[in-house]
Amino acid sequence: xxxxxxxxxxxxxxxxxxxxxxxxxxxxxxxxxxxxxxxxxxxxxxxxxxxxxxxxxxxxxxxxxxxxxxxxxxxxxxxxxxxxxxxxxxxxxxxxxxxxxxxxxxxxxxxxxxxxxxxxxxxxxxxxxxxxxxxxxxxxxxxxxxxxxxxxxxxxxx
Amino acid sequence: xxxxxxxxxxxxxxxxxxxxxxxxxxxxxxxxxxxxxxxxxxxxxxxxxxxxxxxxxxxxxxxxxxxxxxxxxxxxxxxxxxxxxxxxxxxxxxxxxxxxxxxxxxxxxxxxxxxxxxxxxxxxxxxxxxxxxxxxxxxxxxxxxxxxxxxxxxxxxx
DNA sequence: TATTGTTATACTCTATAACTATA
DNA sequence: TATAGTTATAGAGTATAACAATA
Numbered sequence: 001x002x003x004x005x006x007x008x009x010x011x012x013x014x015x016x017x018x019x020x021x022x023x024x025x026x027x028x029x030x031x032x033x034x035x036x037x038x039x040x041x042x043x044x045x046x047x048x049x050x051x052x053x054x055x056x057x058x059x060x061x062x063x064x065x066x067x068x069x070x071x072x073x074x075x076x077x078x079x080x081x082x083x084x085x086x087x088x089x090x091x092x093x094x095x096x097x098x099x100x101x102x103x104x105x106x107x108x109x110x111x112x113x114x115x116x117x118x119x120x121x122x123x124x125x126x127x128x129x130x131x132x133x134x135x136x137x138x139x140x141x142x143x144x145x146x147x148x149x150x151x152x153x154x155x156x157x158x
Numbered sequence: 159x160x161x162x163x164x165x166x167x168x169x170x171x172x173x174x175x176x177x178x179x180x181x182x183x184x185x186x187x188x189x190x191x192x193x194x195x196x197x198x199x200x201x202x203x204x205x206x207x208x209x210x211x212x213x214x215x216x217x218x219x220x221x222x223x224x225x226x227x228x229x230x231x232x233x234x235x236x237x238x239x240x241x242x243x244x245x246x247x248x249x250x251x252x253x254x255x256x257x258x259x260x261x262x263x264x265x266x267x268x269x270x271x272x273x274x275x276x277x278x279x280x281x282x283x284x285x286x287x288x289x290x291x292x293x294x295x296x297x298x299x300x301x302x303x304x305x306x307x308x309x310x311x312x313x314x315x316x
Numbered sequence: 317t318a319t320t321g322t323t324a325t326a327c328t329c330t331a332t333a334a335c336t337a338t339a
Numbered sequence: 340t341a342t343a344g345t346t347a348t349a350g351a352g353t354a355t356a357a358c359a360a361t362a
Contacts, residue, residue, distance in 0.1 A: 009210040010272045013309035017278040019298035024182015052167040096338045096343040114168045120175040140177035151171035254320040
């Protein structure tokens, strides 16, 4: 038996699962690199996008939305508050909770952050024809839905 | 200014980069779960597939191939040797190095491991028409190549 | 001098539990 | 009794440096 020719090996690069995982890890890493000049890491950016959808959420609400434990959110908000991106204010109806609000700085950071994401799309799939880019994006969206992944939610970020 | 309607937000689920990262992390996690009954984690499986391609490599060669530091490989080979999947033998030409060899147990594990990967492909993209599955796989392979990712190499696995 | 395997150390992440103040 | 925020601690994972044996 010859281990190099008997076909017992596994051709990882022919499997969609492996390619997705490989390309996904690369995308996450490149996104982190593109976010870095803005002073953000991916998790912090996730909090900001959540607050952009609905400002003033409690830390528990943010943790639920991002599928993180509330203990992790404490540190995230600490970092974001230290960086001047969010403020902890008194919650209007629950004295246990904080209402987390975006600062002007954070609001101004969202457009360049979106541009970073657009640029990354171009970097990764810009080689395709425009209609093929749209087709792939729609296809990927269908696959995430079929896999039961919540839209815009991404645990396990670097 | 109303933060819920002014469009400052970022629609993550519309960006191919985000979808790739989200789906890729999911694929990696599900693959780890499918590998677990075989007594392997993804990194250990990576070593096994490398050795299946060429048995008897040194730890340094394996580390280079997998883009890991040789220090990490020590622990990986320790685990695999403890599980009875590989043996450290005397290297035929370099007395500093070990020749790492697959055991019979490991050879017998490769077919079910490949089946696990096939099953995961079906789980993730089985909802597509067969020709569309092939088209997507080819497309993803082209994207990994364009991104400069080495075929079959995947650092940062869980 | 450089390389292979190894060990030790520090640093980051994550998961869990426990505490406080409120509900 | 349960929940929001916080803190502390332990575990996994990773990165770096150093060492002995050999090239």
